Amino acid sequence: MQASEAKAIEVTDLTVAYQDQPVLWDIDLDVPPSVLLAIVGPNGAGKTTLIKAILGLVRPAAGNVLIYGKPYEAQRRIVGYVPQRGSVDWDFPTNVLDVVMMGRYGALGWVRRPGKQERELAMHALEKVGMDAYTNRQISQLSGGQQQRVFLARALVQDATIYLMDEPFQGVDATTERAIVTLLQEFREKGKTVVVVHHDLQTVTDYFDWVMLLNIRRIASGPVDETFTPENLRTTYGGRVAFITK
Amino acid sequence: MANLSILIHLDYTLMIVAIGAALLGAVSGSLGTYAVLRRQSLLGDAISHAALPGIAIAFLLTGSKTPLILVLGAALAGWLGTLLILSIVRLTRIKYDSALGIVLSTFFGFGLVLHTLIQRTGNANQAGLDTFLFGQAATILESDVWTIGILGGIAIIIMLVFWKELKLLVFDEGFAASLGFPIRVLDILLTSLLVVAIVLGLQAVGAVLMSAMLVAPAVAARQWTNKLSVMMFLAACFGALAGVSGTIISSSASRIPTGPTIVLCATVVVGFSIAFALNRGLLWDWIRHQRNKQSLKVATDRLLKQPQRGSE
Numbered sequence: 001m002q003a004s005e006a007k008a009i010e011v012t013d014l015t016v017a018y019q020d021q022p023v024l025w026d027i028d029l030d031v032p033p034s035v036l037l038a039i040v041g042p043n044g045a046g047k048t049t050l051i052k053a054i055l056g057l058v059r060p061a062a063g064n065v066l067i068y069g070k071p072y073e074a075q076r077r078i079v080g081y082v083p084q085r086g087s088v089d090w091d092f093p094t095n096v097l098d099v100v101m102m103g104r105y106g107a108l109g110w111v112r113r114p115g116k117q118e119r120e121l122a123m124h125a126l127e128k129v130g131m132d133a134y135t136n137r138q139i140s141q142l143s144g145g146q147q148q149r150v151f152l153a154r155a156l157v158q159d160a161t162i163y164l165m166d167e168p169f170q171g172v173d174a175t176t177e178r179a180i181v182t183l184l185q186e187f188r189e190k191g192k193t194v195v196v197v198h199h200d201l202q203t204v205t206d207y208f209d210w211v212m213l214l215n216i217r218r219i220a221s222g223p224v225d226e227t228f229t230p231e232n233l234r235t236t237y238g239g240r241v242a243f244i245t246k
Numbered sequence: 247m248a249n250l251s252i253l254i255h256l257d258y259t260l261m262i263v264a265i266g267a268a269l270l271g272a273v274s275g276s277l278g279t280y281a282v283l284r285r286q287s288l289l290g291d292a293i294s295h296a297a298l299p300g301i302a303i304a305f306l307l308t309g310s311k312t313p314l315i316l317v318l319g320a321a322l323a324g325w326l327g328t329l330l331i332l333s334i335v336r337l338t339r340i341k342y343d344s345a346l347g348i349v350l351s352t353f354f355g356f357g358l359v360l361h362t363l364i365q366r367t368g369n370a371n372q373a374g375l376d377t378f379l380f381g382q383a384a385t386i387l388e389s390d391v392w393t394i395g396i397l398g399g400i401a402i403i404i405m406l407v408f409w410k411e412l413k414l415l416v417f418d419e420g421f422a423a424s425l426g427f428p429i430r431v432l433d434i435l436l437t438s439l440l441v442v443a444i445v446l447g448l449q450a451v452g453a454v455l456m457s458a459m460l461v462a463p464a465v466a467a468r469q470w471t472n473k474l475s476v477m478m479f480l481a482a483c484f485g486a487l488a489g490v491s492g493t494i495i496s497s498s499a500s501r502i503p504t505g506p507t508i509v510l511c512a513t514v515v516v517g518f519s520i521a522f523a524l525n526r527g528l529l530w531d532w533i534r535h536q537r538n539k540q541s542l543k544v545a546t547d548r549l550l551k552q553p554q555r556g557s558e
Contacts, residue, residue, distance in 0.1 A: 019339070055424045073426070081424040088418045092283060093474045102414055106425035113410055138472045154421075 007069070008033045008162055008193040009054060014063030016046070016053055023049045025217045027063070034191040036184050036207065037221075038198040041214035042237050047197040048084065050214065051164045054195075055081055067162060076106065080160030082151050084167050090139050096150050097122055097135045103157035118157070125156035129179055145176030152183060163187065163194045170199065181207055204228055259384075260497055266386040266394055267489030267508065270447045271459065273398035275467075275485025277405065277443040278460030279478045280436055282468065283416050288343070289328070289437070291457035292350040294444045296327025298357025298453045301378050302364060313390045313449065316378075317397070320445040327353050328437050354453070381452030381505025383493045394446050401442040404435070412436055413474060450489075452505035459485060462512035469523035488512035 009031040016024040024046040031037055039047045052058045054065050056072045067075035080103075100122040101114045108114060126132045129149040134142070142150065148168055155163060168180050184207065187194050198204065204211055204224060211228050212221035213236040220232045281290050297320035304319025305311065327349050334345040361376060377385055405412065414422040415432045423429045440460070447456050467480035492508030521528050 052420070057420055057423050076424075076426045079424070081421060083418065083420045087420060089283075089285075092417050093468065093472045093477050094413075094417065095472070099417075102418070102421065105410060105414055105422075105427075108410075110411065111407060140472070 006033070007031065008035075008067070009195065010066040010069075011050075011054065012064045012066075014050075014053060014065065015061045016049055016058055017061050022061075022216060024053065024060075027214075027218050029212060029218060029221055031193060031195060031210070033193050034188055035193060035210040036188050037193075037195045037210040037212060038204050038208040038224075039195065039212045039214055040198055040201065040204060040236070041219075045215045045236075047214055048166055051081075051166055051195065051197060054164060055079070078161040080155040080158035080163045082155045082163065082165040082168055085144065085147050085151060085170065087166075090142070090147060092139065094139060095135070096126065096131065096137050096139060096142070099139060099150055100125055100153045100157060103154040106158065121157045121159075122153065125153035126150075128156060129153045129183070130175070143173070144171050145173040148172050148176055149179060152180065156183075161192055163192065165194065165196045167197050167199060169196075169203075201233070260494070262388050262391055263383050263386045263497065264490045264493050266391040267383050267450055267493040267504070268486040269391065269394045269398055269489075270443075270450060271463070271485030271487070271489030271508070272482040273394070273402060273485075274443045274447050274456075274459040275463035275481035275483070276402060276478045277439050278485075279464040279467065279474075279481045280405075280412065280416055281440055281460050282464040283474075287457065287461045288346050289331070290440065290444060290460040292331060292346045293324040293328055293441055294448065294453045294456035295350045295357070296353035297321070297324035297441075297445050297448060298378065299323050299353055299360055300326075300357075301448070302357055302360035305364065306360070313387075313393050317393065317445050317448075320378075320448055321441055323353065324441045324445055325438060328441065329434075332433075332437075357453075377452070378448050379452050380454060380503040381448070381450050381456075381508075383450040383504035383508070384497055386450060390449065397442055398446055401439045405439055408432070408435065450493075450504055451508055452503070455505045455509045458509040458512060459488070462509070462516050463488065466512075466516045466519035469519040469526045484512070484515050488515060 007030050009029065011027055011029040014024055014027040014029075015022060027050065029050075039050060041047055049058060053060050054067075054072065056065075065072060067079060072079065097119070101118050103125075104114055104118045104121065108118070123132065123135065126135060129152050131146065131149050131153060134146065134150075139147070139150065148170075152168065155165070169177055172180070184194055184196070188209075196208070198208070205228060209224055210222065211224045213219040213227065213232050215236050215238075219236045220227045278290065281287055300319035300321070300323025301316050302319075303323070304316050307319075308315055331342075331345045331349050334340050334348070335342050340348070361379075365376075411422070411427055411432055412435075414425075414427065415429055415436065419429055422432070443460065444456055447459055451459055463481040463484035464477070466484050467477045470480055471477050488508050488511040492511040493504055495511070496502040496504040496507035519527070522530075524530060
């Protein structure tokens with residue numbers, strides 16, 4: 001038991017299928033504490049599904065997920081989630097501050113409404129992502145990068161130990177990309193573990209210290225310098241990607 | 247003030263009818279807000295059509311036309327229809343819109359058959375059941391107003407109690423689930439509240455047009471505000487307004503069915519809001535467009551007047 005508690009996330013034999021099509025096949029993944037892990041793979045590789053399976057949002061056909069040695073249901077409070085930006089309707093009638101405060105809803109529990117304390121936490125988080133000037137802005141008036149930073153601020157107020165982020169770098173501006181990277185590094189320094197679905201192969205070595213190569217099956221996972229090899233990439237992408245190593 | 251005193255001096259029946267229509271307009275307007283935001287406008291249509299056989303069966307079983315019993319039958323059938331739609335989507339490969347269509351037409355057709363059967367039996371009691379098709383607000387009695395007020399009030403109170411949870415469900419379902427909120431339970435709760443709003447309105451507005459009472463006030467309200475609570479309040483007001491004005495107009499002319507009249511009144515509110523609302527209205531868009539064109543023209547003129555520099 002001691003060994004498994006030292007792992008932030010432990011996925012064993014995980015298989016997920018939509019109708020009869022397997023999306024994830026027999027995945028094993030150990031994530032040690034305080035690493036930044038990128039999940040990399042082609043479209044349809046099951047990256048989002050893996051994150052959702054860790055969060056218990058999709059029901060696996062087989063397999064098991066442990067967060068610090070316990071099932072997700074028992075560890076909810078220490079796990080934060082940043083869904084894909086495109087998964088919500090940004091024309092919803094609400095403002096930036098309100099969305100960020102949603103990150104406290106789990107801690108608040110049923111029926112209790114956010115108050116002064118939640119507002120302060122949200123303001124602080126917005127400052128951190130450089131969005132404090134947009135507190136009362138309608139979310140429909142935000143750019144893509146600003147939307148992403150609002151989602152990050154919402155995750156920040158969750159004050160989690162483990163973060164799962166689905167494509168936070170997707171279509172963001174340079175300012176936002178820098179803000180996210182700074183935040184990720186800060187997380188690691190504080191001993192937090194971050195799992196990020198990532199698309200840009202060029203930045204993997206700069207931003208992350210661990211990587212998982214996924215294409216329905218796990219091709220490889222481990223420290224970037226050992227795992228992020230041209231050979232593994234070729235296996236993952238089926239040789240279709242001409243990858244230029246630096 | 248003059249208008250108010252006219253209202254007070256109107257006869258008692260019309261007062262009751264107007265209060266009932268206002269209440270159900272407010273209930274369906276506020277609950278319809280979530281239906282619109284979840285892009286489930288058509289679900290309301292399916293529920294109201296699915297409720298029809300429930301009314302007939304409740305009447306056949308009890309032989310009574312007590313509104314509460316008929317409403318209960320309607321609610322059960324409407325709820326069953328909704329669950330059927332949700333399970334068809336979840337368990338088969340049939341898409342949401344097809345599932346809606348299947349359930350809507352099957353239940354509605356069954357309802358029509360039952361109503362015809364009831365009419366054939368020549369039961370003296372049956373007269374009035376067909377008001378549930380197109381609505382007849384003139385049949386609203388004081389007891390109906392109580393039913394609408396109490397059941398609608400309970401539905402709204404439940405919605406306010408779970409305000410935070412329902413808002414999160416509608417805005418970001420996946421995030422809500424990751425926080426541990428049981429989204430399936432919340433989904434069923436929200437849909438059930440919708441069912442309540444719909445069946446309460448069936449008598450006055452009718453199954454065919456009831457969904458407009460959910461959608462129209464919320465669509466109009468969205469034009470005027472960017473805040474959920476304000477949107478819901480406005481939708482309730484618009485719903486009540488449409489309810490009262492539709493009732494008064496339909497009762498002043500000779501037996502125009504109330505449902506269509508109320509819906510037409512709601513449509514006027516929607517049309518006005520789409521055309522003239524600040525920021526989101528068409529007029530506003532046009533003004534903004536003209537302004538942009540103007541400033542673009544000024545800028546290009548200035549650019550063209552500059553002497554040509556550099557070489558080709």
